[in-house]
Amino acid sequence: MGPLVLNTRPKTDSADLEASLQTRGYRVLSAPMLEIEFPAQTRPFDPTPYQALIFTSANGLRAFARLSQDRYQTALCVGDATARLAADMGFNRIESANGDIHDLAALIRERISPAMGPLFHPAARKTAGDLGEILRDGGYQIDRQIVYTAHASQTLPQQISDAIAAHHIDAVLFFSPRTAETFVKLVKSYKLEGELTDTCAICLSPAVQLRTADLTWQRTYVASKPTQEYLLSILDQSFSSV
Incomplete structure (x- = not known):
């Protein structure tokens, strides 16, 4: 064995x-x-203001699927497993940092211009790092919305x-x-x-x-x-x- x-x-x-x-x-x-809870979403989500979506976990993707059926924006994913799930969910434009939140921040700086509009980040109440803070000096506007909770x-x-x-x-x-x-x-x-x-x-x-x-x-x-x-x-x- x-x-x-x-x-x-x-x-x-x-x-x-x-x-x-x-x-x-x-x-x-x-x-x-951790037990993942996806609360019911009560307000409609409009993805049009955002130039791209940020996914720091597969659960962020799963929660986004409850918010919207739109898949036309670029999905910026922390790792390859999250990127594969994005592909399975129908996203066509996918970028993977293949690493952690700091690698994702570097990918965003390389591929995304802050002048083109804000980014949407569906996330947990508690995260391993603050992506908005990491990218603040680059002029990026990141709209982080709590879309799921991880209970210990x-x-x-x-x-x-x-x-x-x-x-x-x-x-x-x-x-x-x-x-x-x-x-x-x-x-x-x-x-x-x-x-x-x-x-x-x-x-x-x-x-x-x-x-x-x-x-x-x-x-x-x-x-x-x-x-x-x-x-x-x-x-x-x-x-x-x-």
Whole structure:
């Protein structure tokens, strides 16, 4: 049997990830650390003032699909997975930063003129960074609208807490600082902080790794680029080096 990997991503983002893990020969457990809620949209959305749309997550895309059927603007996506979803949803003009929010800001500076009009950014209430602040000195007008909420999990499933206590989990995947922070809080609340010494933490970025530091791991790995592909690559490397 392959190594047992714990996925902490929200359910909305997990289907492709878990399929990739199983294809690679891993056994998979899931404990979503965030639950995504898409509230009902009560006001009509008019996309015509915006020269382009900014998507810093796949859930931003899913929320936009609830706002509008329009797909004619350029979709500026933080990564390739989000860009693929944009293509599946019918967008024809898609740009991918293939990285994190700072890479997306660099893409916007390279491809978009602030003189051509504002940008629309459908996002969560809490985000990993403030894109508007990063681009403020460039004269960009970014209309950020809260279109979904990510609620932190309050419990660990019994199967997961038992697996941690028994030292059965070989690696835990962390894709965002908030999922890592939520996991750490729950592990501490269940008095399991000493039970991960045989487990590797696989982190999307240094910012994510920082949130895992309160727990003692066998080893911590960080993807060389903040994408799912690179995270899975470092996961494979972590076991090939054992």
